[in-house]
Amino acid sequence: MLGFGTLTKKVFGTPNDRKVKAVRPLVEKINALEPEYEKLSDEGLKDKTESLAKRAMGGESLDDLLPEAFANCREGARRALGLRAFDVQLMGGIFLHQGNVAEMKTGEGKTLVATFPAYLNALTGKGVHVVTVNDYLVKRDAEWMAKVYNALGLTCGFVYSDQPDEEKRAAYACDVTYATNNELGFDYLRDNMKSELDQIFQKQHNFAIVDEVDSILIDEARTPLIISGPADDRSELYKTIDAVIPSLTEEHYTLDEKTRNVTFTDEGNEFLEEQLRVRGLLEEGATLYDPESTTIVHHVNQGLRAHVLFTRDKDYIVRDGDVVLIDEFTGRMMAGRRLSDGLHQAIEAKEDLAIKPENVTLASVTFQNYFRLYNTLSGMTGTAATEAAEFAEIYGLGVVEVPTNREIARVDEDDQVFRTGAEKYEAMVKEIKKAHENKQPVLVGTTSIEKSEMFSQALTAEGIAHNVLNARQHEQEAQIIGDAGKLGAVTIATNMAGRGTDIQLGGNVEMKVMEALAADPEGDPEALRAKIEAEHEDEKKAVLAAGGLFVLASERHESRRIDNQLRGRAGRQGDPGRTSFYLSLEDDLMRIFGSERLDKVLKTLGLEEGEAIVHPWVNKSLERAQAKVEGRNFDIRKQLLKFDDVMNDQRKVVFAQRRDIMESQDLSEITGDMREQVIDDLIDIHMPAGSYADQWNAQGFYADALEQLGLDVPLIEWMEEEGVDDEQIRERLIEAADALMAEKVAQFGEDNMRSIEKQLLLQSIDGKWREHLLTLEHLRSVVGFRSYAQRDPLNEYKNESFQLFETMLDGLRSDVTQKLSKIRLMTEDEQRAMAEEMAAQQAASAALATPNADVLPTPTAEAVAAGFDENDPTTWGNPGRNEPCPCGSGLKFKHCHGRLT
Incomplete structure (x- = not known):
């Protein structure tokens, strides 16, 4: 008997079905226009773009222009690339234009899909940003899709790290700009540290399409982008403390793997105090609980985290004397990224490397708050449905599953669970050998470099030729993935998220052509291509006969999305394929989520060595465990965002103020208001309201007026006059301060004075903002303890950060007024x-x-x-x-x- 929910879905369809059905009339309209656009000349396509742009800038809505724009773009892509977009690709483009996340399976042509909404939104002249995960994909996609945009009369550029300023400025000025999420975020921060308007790269945030949106907006959202400068060198302290950590035993600390947290026990604290006294870091009689020991405690905690929570070749690798972090979601190296708060230095000490100085934050932003700057945000990925709640709550994005062009023919087998890791690896090698003998291409998914290299050794011992793709082989990524679909190929890879290159059965034709041309530069390109395409067709048939790509995973990841991304590598565009996960009770996920109970059950059932338990219930149980981890990670990100939102409100005010200052030609009114506010503050301090004349502090007022306003006026005599009040003193001081500034204008010249005011204001804002960020970091690190006093840390943070912001603004007024009063021409x-x-x-x-x-x-x-x-x-x-x-x-x-x- 069908449940009520199942019955309603059968009758009315799922909410997703209804969304897909709603856009079908639009797709039919686009298709109906196709014959008309096929008749247009190449110039006719560009003329059409010009006509559509005029209508868009004239106020016509983009929704009304969509059918014509998509029809024009489809024809442009057909001529430029030889690719005619399928109906489902048009659907994906429509959902992106509407500000959704389009979930499209691997191999469905997401790169081409992005051109449709990008073209439509670029017609407004406000620019479109297409975001991808690394510089290789940025360059590849931009150069590939630029052919489409150029055929339609639009410009296309791309942004990459360490790009010359002029080239970067030109890229941002294009109609469509491709860039990585990191580079966009850093350019936003850099823009808000510039002092001239013409130095700014990102003029506005209009429309963004984020490729691998789950990787960028979910996985990377926990790490804020930070621009920092060097602080004091403490390398000796890190080394001294690192020498203590290896002598700790398990009774000295408590490790919580679920939350990735490690804390010292009482025994550990006593042991540490003794060791630190011996090394002269703690005075006799002092303890780690003394306020003076805060810095030492911080360094000791980071040293412990470096040794216990961070594993070489899993969380980081050492390359050319540097600790290079590895992205846990994509398995890629994150060159240039450093852990904050001294943790990176603690890892450098652990690895006995040269310790680079800690940094102080100059500017920071989270990806959540950066991407929420855009008027319209959209994204695409192969796996988003499991995170739909987070996309909706944090970004206001809906998730729509776009149907595949052809039915999925892949077989997803139930997980096989072994008791020990050794049994699992042995069974996997047997399975790989069996598939390899049948000439079936195999992709082996692992979770760390260490495990991928262990598999490599086992396969080498069996005489099986294979490729390894992990952070060490990062540069050969596209080549290794391009070869992974060849007959009999075996590829071992760490996480496959955001790889950007599809595994095509029989191998990648374009790469084979490029290799052949490189080997024979004098050869006829057309003849070479025809020969390679014929050979490829034969090889593809052989691979299809062998069963397509076989994906064999060695572990479940804590996120279902990462598992789904790996699965999605097989069975692209209706190809056959199969996937299987081999697990053991020693895997991290199984161990953390109660494998002891399961181990007892398996022993009771009399499970033989080398045997596996295979049952749909095991899959369901694991998915529930993964959902719990995902929920916890969502809570962490949500909490991070709540705290960052407080800073973000202040960041917006400061950045908007900077922009206003840069756009203004005359800031004398603002600096005049600041002077008056400083005078008011001095009067409040030295002539408090309701006080008598004999209670006024004339000497202090004179000293402060000289120091902060540069005014050497007979203030003491003024205050001793009969019947004088605070308002009269205020007027006299304002008059004297204005006269002093008028002198300086005459001295420096009007234009120079306006320029000086602008530069001083910007310098002061930047200096005060840097100090404020550091104070907020310290506040953020201690405010959590307020919960012990039954006070909400978030509310405490909001209240105190607001007071700190007010103090910063007061300090800014005083700073600018004081500097302006003291500037002079040199003798x-x-x-x-x-x-x-x-x-x-x-x-x-x-x-x-x-x-x-x-x-x-x-x-x-x-x-x-x-x-x-x-x-x-x-x-x-x-x-x-x-x-x-x-x-x-x-x-x-x-x-x-x-x-x-």
């Missing part, structure tokens, strides 16, 4: 001394570059002007801040005689 002696110093520096650098060259100053345009004397600043007029200094030093004016002191 002739100071100018002469600086000119000599600059000349000496130039001579030294020129001598280093060309040892025999004579150092001659470059004459400036002003130097030949009538009445001009380079030694007399009074004859210079008002040089611009960025112009060469008239003294002939060759430096900009702002770095030479115009330097602020």
Whole structure:
């Protein structure tokens, strides 16, 4: 008998079915336009783009333009790439345009799908960002799909790490820009550290399509992007503490693998105190609980985490003397990424490497808050359904499963569970050998470099030729995956998330052609391609006859998505294939989630050595365990986001303020308001409301007015006048402060003064924001303890961070006012001394570059002007801040005689 839920689904369809059904009329409209667009010339396609863009910029909605735009884009892609998009690909494009996550299985052509919504949204002239997971895919996809955009009259660029500024600026100015999530996030932070508008790369955040959206918006969302600068060197401290950690035993600490947390026991604390006293890090009589020991405790905790929670060749590798982190979800190296809070240095000490200084945060943002800046966000992946709740709650994204073009013919076998890891590996090698003898290509999925290399040794011992893909072979990634579908190929790979290259049965034709052309540059490309395509067709038939790709996984990952991504490598575009997971009770997931009970059951059942238990119930039980882990990880990310949201509100205010300052030509009104606010604050301090004249602090007020406002006025006499009140003192101070600034304007020139105000404001905001970020980091690390006093840490963090932000703004006003009041032109002696110093520096650098060259100053345009004397600043007029200094030093004016002191 059917359940009620099953019955309603049969009658009404699932919510997903209804979404798919709703877009079918749009697909039919696009198809109906196809004959009309086929008749257009190549120029006609570009003219159509121009016409659609005019309508979009004229206010016509993109939804109304969608059928025509998609029809034009489909025809452009057919001509440029020889690929005609299937109806399901058009559907995927529609869902992306609507701001959804489109779940499309591996091999369904997601790269082409992205061109449709990208083209449509680029018609507004506001730019589109297509986001992928690594620089290789950015370059590959951009160069490949640029043929489509160019055929339609649009520009396409790509952004990569360490790209020259001019090239990057041009890439962001294109209609469609391909970039990695990391580079976009870092460029956003860098943009908000710039001091000139024309230096900014990302003008606006209009529409983004995120490829491998689950990897970027879910897996990587736990790690914020941080731009940092070096702090004090503490390398000796890390080394000294690292020498203590190996002497700890298991009774000295408690390890919780579920939460990846490790804490010292009381015995551990006593042992540590004794060891630290011996090494002179803890004074006699001092304990780890003393406030003065906070820094030592922090370093000891990080040292313990480095040794217990981080394993070489699983969590990181050592390459060229550096600790390079490995992404647990994709198995890729994360070059340039460093763990924060001293943890990376603790790992460097553990591996006996040179310790690089810790960093202080200059700017940071989470991927969640960065991608929520976009007016419309969308994404695509092969596996998103299991995280639909998180996409909806955090990003407001719906998840739609797009039907495959052909029915999936893959067979997913039930998991096989062995009692020990040794039995499991032995059974897997037998299974690989059996498939290899049948010439069936095999993909072996592992969870770490160590395990992939262990399999490699076992297969080598059996004489089975194979390829290994892990973080060590990162550079050969595309080649290894391209070969993985060949007849009899065996490939061992760590996680397959976001690999970006499909495993094609019989091998990758394009790669075979490229190899053949490289081997025979003089050969006829057309003849070579025809020959390779014919050979490929024969090999593909043989692979299909052998059963297609066989995916054999050595472990379940804590996330069902990662398992599904691995499964999805087989059975692409209706091909046959099979997948199987071989597990043991010693696997991390099984061990953490109660394998002891299962072990007892298996012993009772009399399970023989080498035998496996295979049952759908085991699969269900494992999926429930994975769902629990996913739920816990979601809670961690949600909590991280709640705290970051507090900082994000402040970040938006600061970044918007910076943008306003850069866009303004005259900031004198803002700096004037700041001066008045500082005067008001000084009056509140030294002439409190409701106090009598004999209670006023005249001496303190005079000292502060001199220090903060640069005003040497008879303030003490003013305050002793009969009947004077705070309002009169305020007016006199404002008048004196305004007069002082007017003098400085006359001295420096109007334009120079406006430029000085702008630079001072930006420098002060950046300095105060850096200090504020550090304070918030410290607050975040201690606020959790408030829960012991029955107070909500999040509310405590909100309240205190708001107070800290107010304090920062007060400090900013005071800082800017004080610096503006103290700027002055340098005296002739100071100018002469600086000119000599600059000349000496130039001579030294020129001598280093060309040892025999004579150092001659470059004459400036002003130097030949009538009445001009380079030694007399009074004859210079008002040089611009960025112009060469008239003294002939060759430096900009702002770095030479115009330097602020």
